[in-house]
Amino acid sequence: MIHVSQLSKTYSGTTVLSIESLELQAGEIIGLVGNNGAGKTTFFSLLLDLIKPSTGHIENQGVRVDESEAWKSTTAAFIDENFLIGYLTAEEYFEFIAGLRGVEKAELSGFIEVFKAFFNDEILGNKKYIRDYSKGNQKKIGIAAAFIGTPALVILDEPFANLDPRAQMQLQKLIKSFNSEHGVSLLVSSHDLLHVSEVSQRILILNKGELIKDVRTSEITLEDLRAFFSEEVKEELPSSES
Amino acid sequence: MLTTLFRLELKSAFRSPTWKQNLWMRILIVFAILYFALIFLSLGIGAYYIIKKLELGDPFEVINRYVLYYLGFDIVFRYMLQPMPVANVQPMLYQPISKKTIVHFSLLKTLYSFFNWSHLLLLIPLSVVLIVEGSDSLQTAVWAVAIYLLLLANNYLNILVNQKTVFLVAVATLVLGAAALQYFDYFDLSIYTQPLFLALYNQPTLALLVFGVAVLSYFTSFSHFMGQMYLDTGLAKKAEKTIAIQGKYFERFGKGGLILKNDVALIIRNKRARMAVFAGFFFIFYGLLFFTGAIEAYDGVYWRVFAGIFVTGGFLFSFGQYVPSWDSSYYSLLMTQNITYMEYLRSKYTLIQVFTAVTTLLSTWYIAFGWDVFSYVLIGALYNMSVNAAIVLWGGAYVRSKVDLTSSKKAFGDKNAFNYKSLLLTLPKIALPVGLFALVDTYLGTTAAKLSIVAISLVGFSLRHWIFGKVIAIYKKEKYQTLKAYRS
Numbered sequence: 001m002i003h004v005s006q007l008s009k010t011y012s013g014t015t016v017l018s019i020e021s022l023e024l025q026a027g028e029i030i031g032l033v034g035n036n037g038a039g040k041t042t043f044f045s046l047l048l049d050l051i052k053p054s055t056g057h058i059e060n061q062g063v064r065v066d067e068s069e070a071w072k073s074t075t076a077a078f079i080d081e082n083f084l085i086g087y088l089t090a091e092e093y094f095e096f097i098a099g100l101r102g103v104e105k106a107e108l109s110g111f112i113e114v115f116k117a118f119f120n121d122e123i124l125g126n127k128k129y130i131r132d133y134s135k136g137n138q139k140k141i142g143i144a145a146a147f148i149g150t151p152a153l154v155i156l157d158e159p160f161a162n163l164d165p166r167a168q169m170q171l172q173k174l175i176k177s178f179n180s181e182h183g184v185s186l187l188v189s190s191h192d193l194l195h196v197s198e199v200s201q202r203i204l205i206l207n208k209g210e211l212i213k214d215v216r217t218s219e220i221t222l223e224d225l226r227a228f229f230s231e232e233v234k235e236e237l238p239s240s241e242s
Numbered sequence: 243m244l245t246t247l248f249r250l251e252l253k254s255a256f257r258s259p260t261w262k263q264n265l266w267m268r269i270l271i272v273f274a275i276l277y278f279a280l281i282f283l284s285l286g287i288g289a290y291y292i293i294k295k296l297e298l299g300d301p302f303e304v305i306n307r308y309v310l311y312y313l314g315f316d317i318v319f320r321y322m323l324q325p326m327p328v329a330n331v332q333p334m335l336y337q338p339i340s341k342k343t344i345v346h347f348s349l350l351k352t353l354y355s356f357f358n359w360s361h362l363l364l365l366i367p368l369s370v371v372l373i374v375e376g377s378d379s380l381q382t383a384v385w386a387v388a389i390y391l392l393l394l395a396n397n398y399l400n401i402l403v404n405q406k407t408v409f410l411v412a413v414a415t416l417v418l419g420a421a422a423l424q425y426f427d428y429f430d431l432s433i434y435t436q437p438l439f440l441a442l443y444n445q446p447t448l449a450l451l452v453f454g455v456a457v458l459s460y461f462t463s464f465s466h467f468m469g470q471m472y473l474d475t476g477l478a479k480k481a482e483k484t485i486a487i488q489g490k491y492f493e494r495f496g497k498g499g500l501i502l503k504n505d506v507a508l509i510i511r512n513k514r515a516r517m518a519v520f521a522g523f524f525f526i527f528y529g530l531l532f533f534t535g536a537i538e539a540y541d542g543v544y545w546r547v548f549a550g551i552f553v554t555g556g557f558l559f560s561f562g563q564y565v566p567s568w569d570s571s572y573y574s575l576l577m578t579q580n581i582t583y584m585e586y587l588r589s590k591y592t593l594i595q596v597f598t599a600v601t602t603l604l605s606t607w608y609i610a611f612g613w614d615v616f617s618y619v620l621i622g623a624l625y626n627m628s629v630n631a632a633i634v635l636w637g638g639a640y641v642r643s644k645v646d647l648t649s650s651k652k653a654f655g656d657k658n659a660f661n662y663k664s665l666l667l668t669l670p671k672i673a674l675p676v677g678l679f680a681l682v683d684t685y686l687g688t689t690a691a692k693l694s695i696v697a698i699s700l701v702g703f704s705l706r707h708w709i710f711g712k713v714i715a716i717y718k719k720e721k722y723q724t725l726k727a728y729r730s
Contacts (some may be wrong), residue, residue, distance in 0.1 A: 013414070030286055046580045048574075048577075049577070049578075050574055050577060050578070050722075050725050050729075051722060051725070069582065072578060072579060072580045072581075073580045075578070076578075079574065080574075081571075082571065082572060082573070082575065082728070082729055083572065083574055083575040083578075084569060084572060084575070085504065085571075085572045085575070086647065087503070087507055087508060087512055087647060088507060089484055092487075092507070096500055096503075096504060097499065097579070098501040099493075100500060100580045100581055101579075101580055102577050102580075108254040126485040127483070128484065129484060129511065163519045175592055186302075186409040
């Protein structure tokens with residue numbers, strides 16, 4: 001589904017992302033983990049052709065994202081608030097996205113029903129513009145919109161951040177069910193190891209722009225992952241025990 | 243403490259994106275400021291002599307008659323354009339600074355606003371001229387200070403009532419109504435207010451009263467703001483009531499219709515966009531300068547073409563100029579959604595055409611000045627709807643300034659939307675048709691000249707898809723730069 005080759009992004013001499021090659025299979029949920037500045041958002045932005053790669057390229061479902069726009073009909077994303085239209089109500093925003101993705105109105109209301117529990121009665125039927133919602137609710141609106149029209153690939157940047165614990169659980173369920181029932185492939189990034197290992201079948205760990213680990217979730221435990229990050233912390237901090 | 247805050251303010255001014263832009267930008271800003279300063283200065287020096295030359299009566303008395311309108315328009319302009327001072331107060335609330343200091347600072351800060359010091363450029367030279375021409379120097383000084391104090395009272399009154407549109411409508415109606423009544427010789431309000439302002443000169447002690455008014459206005463807005471310094475009152479972001487938009491009509495236009503519907507919502511629901519459209523409609527009256535013979539320099543026939551384009555091009559210049567900046571806050575979404583540049587541009591093209599058509603309808607009263615005058619309005623409209631509507635979209639590809647729709651700053655408060663490429667692109671919008679007209683007019687006569695504009699409009703319209711193709715290529719080339727600017 002996704003084919004990355006010789007990809008790198010450099011800002012005035014500093015390389016923020018460099019991936020030799022990467023192959024992502026369709027039908028999988030792939031988790032992207034890393035600290036701040038690890039290059040997660042840069043990778044997503046490159047994947048969505050929002051920034052230009054310094055070298056190399058990405059192919060999404062057979063087309064180069066920086067050359068063709070064909071991927072736009074089968075890929076959806078929610079990265080940040082730049083994907084929301086603040087002066088629309090949630091319903092109007094959903095209708096806008098549905099219209100662009102060729103989803104009929106009747107179909108849309110059935111689709112939104114799936115998110116009802118996730119929205120927790122705070123979003124639908126509220127006569128309120130998106131810009132007036134809290135950060136958490138804005139995130140919920142953006143995430144739900146990304147699934148409209150069940151695209152082949154959904155990209156979510158830090159979807160669990162800013163959500164309350166209950167919504168986090170519900171989102172895990174939603175992600176899994178879209179994957180297993182509709183065959184939606186997902187790319188999900190997070191700081192939180194727990195969430196990522198919970199939903200994804202494959203985990204990629206980025207550090208300072210480089211892909212340093214690529215494992216199947218079944219082959220690694222949460223403890224292993226934790227250990228991986230705590231190794232780093234130990235190196236950085238003088239031991240407090242001695 | 244106050245000086246620390248002012249130093250912070252200075253930093254924020256010099257580190258603002260406006261200054262960080264390229265050299266051209268800064269030169270332009272400096273020129274714009276100099277330009278306005280010069281206008282005020284020459285008005286200040288010239289007013290006395292102009293009134294004298296036109297034999298309107300004793301210049302000082304005439305000036306005092308118009309002080310009323312000056313004050314009236316001042317507050318209307320302030321309401322529309324002057325940014326509110328509270329914008330970035332929030333981070334200070336958590337610091338050990340007393341609320342009083344913060345409020346005093348916010349209010350005092352406004353004194354440095356263009357809307358306050360610009361009046362000095364008018365008042366000071368005017369007073370000097372008055373004194374040179376024989377007025378008592380002390381009395382003139384008191385008069386000038388008193389007028390300035392009234393302007394400052396306006397400043398704080400505006401801050402006090404800025405959230406209330408009712409107020410603007412009331413004041414604007416009053417001022418315009420009084421002006422209209424005077425113009426048509428029904429009732430001259432200024433005759434009754436003139437003695438009030440003259441009294442400030444004749445009875446300098448009265449200035450104390452004005453001083454009292456200014457101080458009162460300061461402390462009224464001070465106490466108002468003191469009550470507003472909470473996150474859930476004055477500083478709270480108010481959730482607005484939603485305004486429904488009937489979507490049925492747009493649905494038949496497919497994806498382009500969806501974007502059109504969004505644009506309508508954008509204009510209705512965002513103050514900045516609303517103001518731009520509002521300002522656009524004011525262009526309709528611009529033609530009065532040209533078609534009434536009010537200003538001699540504008541009597542030439544070429545100016546009529548110029549006027550025709552401006553009268554009907556208000557929306558194009560005030561709103562169209564900033565496409566796609568209006569969509570800057572969600573440009574990433576548009577760039578990743580299932581929508582082509584062609585669909586996007588065509589819907590914007592349609593929007594500009596519809597608004598230009600509406601403006602043209604609203605300009606039909608120019609028929610009162612004769613069919614010849616109206617023919618220039620129609621020609622201008624045609625040219626705007628075909629050629630300029632496309633050129634403005636081309637210019638948009640270079641506009642990289644983010645429009646923060648929710649910002650409390652006013653539509654023209656931060657004019658960082660200019661850049662030299664888009665400025666250059668305003669030339670063909672006006673110079674091309676006027677030049678063509680002038681050329682054909684010289685050799686073949688006025689009728690042929692008019693027809694030539696019609697012809698070039700038709701050519702522009704039939705070539706629109708070809709032009710779009712070129713514009714799209716530029717949009718694509720500029721895409722990453724634009725996104726970078728919008729996402730920062």
